[in-house]
Amino acid sequence: MHVSGGGYEALVSLVLLSGLLIYPLAAVTTSRHYKSWPLHRYGFWIAGVLTAGLALVGPLATYAHANFVGHMIGHLLLGMLAPLLLALAAPMTLMLRTLRVGTARHVTRLLKSRVLQFITHPATAAVLNIGGLYVLYLTNVYSLMHESALLYALIHLHVFLAGYVFTISLIYVDLTPHRYSYVYRATILVLALAGHKILAKLIYANPPNGVPRGEAEAGALWMYYGGDVVDVILIIILCYQWYKATAPRHLALRDNG
Numbered sequence: 712m713h714v715s716g717g718g719y720e721a722l723v724s725l726v727l728l729s730g731l732l733i734y735p736l737a738a739v740t741t742s743r744h745y746k747s748w749p750l751h752r753y754g755f756w757i758a759g760v761l762t763a764g765l766a767l768v769g770p771l772a773t774y775a776h777a778n779f780v781g782h783m784i785g786h787l788l789l790g791m792l793a794p795l796l797l798a799l800a801a802p803m804t805l806m807l808r809t810l811r812v813g814t815a816r817h818v819t820r821l822l823k824s825r826v827l828q829f830i831t832h833p834a835t836a837a838v839l840n841i842g843g844l845y846v847l848y849l850t851n852v853y854s855l856m857h858e859s860a861l862l863y864a865l866i867h868l869h870v871f872l873a874g875y876v877f878t879i880s881l882i883y884v885d886l887t888p889h890r891y892s893y894v895y896r897a898t899i900l901v902l903a904l905a906g907h908k909i910l911a912k913l914i915y916a917n918p919p920n921g922v923p924r925g926e927a928e929a930g931a932l933w934m935y936y937g938g939d940v941v942d943v944i945l946i947i948i949l950c951y952q953w954y955k956a957t958a959p960r961h962l963a964l965r966d967n968g
Contacts, residue, residue: 719860720768727764731757734802741808752800759796762788763871776857779922783930784937786870790840791941794875801885823888833880833891833899840877841906843869848914854921877903882948893953900949904942911935 734756738748765771766785774781803822807815821827829835847853847866856862879885881896911934918927 719864720772723767724764727760727767730760734760734800734805737805737809741805745808748805752805755796756800756802759793759800762796763793766793767867779919779926779930780933783933786844787933787937787941789867790844790870790874791938794871794878795941795944798875798878798882799884803886807886819888822886828889831876831880831887831889833896836873836877836880837899837903837906840873841903841910843873844907844910848910848919849917851920853919857921878945881945882952884948893949893956897949897953900945904938907938907942908935911938 735753738753742748766775766789771781771785771788775785776782807818810818830839847856852862852866856866879887881900883890911931914934915928915931918924922930
């Protein structure tokens with residue numbers, strides 16, 4: 712069953728186009744009343760939406776239906792790179808700037824709720840993100856998703872959302888009501904990276920149902936080494952934030968000595 716029909720692509724394209732238009736409009740509008748929205752955040756948002764678009768519609772998305780390598784490249788774009796770029800655009804902060812005060816307060820209370828605290832906890836986010844991939848590739852889910860348009864859409868939505876929640880649980884660029892220590896987040900990141908690499912090796916050794924061995928091996932290599940690129944960026948950002956948070960204290964102690 713071919714799940715990327717005209718209706719699906721039209722809907723996804725509409726969502727992507729709306730994202731490209733609404734974010735800059737909100738940023739420009741709110742800049743009239745608040746501090747100007749940083750230009751680099753526009754760039755991160757546009758790059759993030761376009762990156763997600765590459766994985767969902769167009770030649771790469773079509774290739775991904777027929778070839779596991781294309782699917783894995785799309786996974787890296789949709790589940791890792793696009794979430795990172797969009798997180799760096801700080802969309803929640805912009806949304807709160809856009810909403811009326813009363814509505815913004817309701818949203819803030821929701822963000823501080825126990826449910827969202829649980830979902831955005833680094834450990835939970837890592838399980839949802841990496842654990843979801845284990846279910847996808849080590850069970851029949853991968854083959855089943857190519858037979859159901861609804862399952863196909865839900866899995867791609869999960870891959871993106873899980874990747875985004877995982878990203879914002881580790882690096883605090885946007886509004887973050889529930890914060891955890893750098894040591895704890897760094898530990899979770901290392902464990903998640905290990906889990907991601909182990910899965911790539913498992914895919915290489917035991918291809919998912921219906922995937923030819925050659926495609927599985929090539930796709931696993933993309934997952935193993937391609938994921939390193941985004942992982943290194945995450946590590947750099949986390950370490951830089953850690954350094955900024957601790958350096959002033961170190962400098963103060965040195966000056967007092």
